[in-house]
Amino acid sequence: MTLSESDLQTLLLTLKLATTVTLLLLIVCTPLSWWLAKTTSRLKGPVSAIVALPLVLPPTVLGFYLLVAMGPNGIIGEVTTQLGLGTLPFTYSGLVIASMLYSLPFVVQPIQNAIESIGERPIEVAATLGAGPIDRFFSVVLPLAKPGFITAAVLGFAHTVGEFGIVLMIGGNIPGETKVVSVQIYDHVEALDYANAHSLSLLMLVFSFVVLLGLYGVTGNRNTTRLFNRAKQDRG
Numbered sequence: 001m002t003l004s005e006s007d008l009q010t011l012l013l014t015l016k017l018a019t020t021v022t023l024l025l026l027i028v029c030t031p032l033s034w035w036l037a038k039t040t041s042r043l044k045g046p047v048s049a050i051v052a053l054p055l056v057l058p059p060t061v062l063g064f065y066l067l068v069a070m071g072p073n074g075i076i077g078e079v080t081t082q083l084g085l086g087t088l089p090f091t092y093s094g095l096v097i098a099s100m101l102y103s104l105p106f107v108v109q110p111i112q113n114a115i116e117s118i119g120e121r122p123i124e125v126a127a128t129l130g131a132g133p134i135d136r137f138f139s140v141v142l143p144l145a146k147p148g149f150i151t152a153a154v155l156g157f158a159h160t161v162g163e164f165g166i167v168l169m170i171g172g173n174i175p176g177e178t179k180v181v182s183v184q185i186y187d188h189v190e191a192l193d194y195a196n197a198h199s200l201s202l203l204m205l206v207f208s209f210v211v212l213l214g215l216y217g218v219t220g221n222r223n224t225t226r227l228f229n230r231a232k233q234d235r236g
Contacts, residue, residue, distance in 0.1 A: 007200055009176055010184040017092075017180060018160040021099045025107040025156050026149070028100070033111035052109075054102045059165030066098050067169055090172040095180075098170040099160050106155040114148020115141065151215060158211045162204070 003011070036048060054062060069076045070088040077087045088094030118141060126136045142149070164182035171178030173187070181200060188197035 003199060003203075004196060006175065007184060007196065010179050010181050011203075013176065013178075014161055014180040014182075017095060017099060018157045020096055021103060021160045022107075022153055022157045024096070025100055025103060026153060029104065029107045029111060029152065033108050034115060036108070037112045037115035052105050055105050059102065059163070060169060062102060063098065063166040063169030066094075066101070066166070070094055070097075070170070089170055090174060090178060092171075092177055095167060095171040095178050098166050099163060102163060102166045103156045103159045106159045107152040110148045110151040110155065111145065112148075114145035114151075117148075118144045154211060154215050158208065161207070 032051070036044060036051075067089055068074050070080070071077045072081065072087055080086065080088055085093075088097065122140050122144065123136055126140045131139060162182065163180070164186070167178070167180055168183055168186075171180070171183075173179050173183055181204060185197050185200045185204075188194070188200065
């Protein structure tokens with residue numbers, strides 16, 4: 001298997017994008033998952049539905065509305081323009097935001113499930129021993145929910161690596177800036193360059209298998225299968 005300089009460039013950009021998106025999602029999704037796991041508000045249903053939308057929406061639909069919103073006449077575009085940031089479509093920053101939204105449920109749901117499985121008793125016991133909210137989270141919740149956070153990080157990273165439709169619509173096909181592995185494979189196929197398409201596709205196949213194998217090994221077959229079953233239910 002030989003990879004061209006262009007292929008290596010897209011691989012590095014894809015890994016950079018997936019790492020950035022995963023770290024940002026863990027920061028954003030932790031409080032959101034906590035709220036979804038603990039709240040009794042009537043807003044829980046609508047918020048959960050919004051979070052799960054990327055599971056059922058075609059990537060092109062989400063990409064289209066993000067493209068409009070981030071454009072010069074869109075809500076986000078007007079704000080970023082006034083801040084002197086310009087518009088986000090066809091930039092790395094825009095690609096990060098779009099990827100975060102598309103991978104959102106793959107990070108929120110594992111963390112939410114893990115927090116819900118802890119129950120109230122361990123947290124209440126820590127509170128009676130004088131632990132504050134932050135202390136309770138880091139000393140009780142985080143260790144007990146560790147498998148959920150690992151699952152969220154792995155799935156968020158892997159899902160970002162495998163994106164195509166939304167990255168093509170928001171990022172376009174700019175080498176070194178927005179051109180990721182999935183778009184590179186598409187370009188190889190379009191050019192009838194099946195040898196390079198095969199090399200990259202095989203690499204992604206092996207990567208996906210190793211990720212899932214590691215995930216099942218760390219979190220256990222039952223927990224991982226439950227997550228995928230829930231994702232299927234959300235699609236239905």
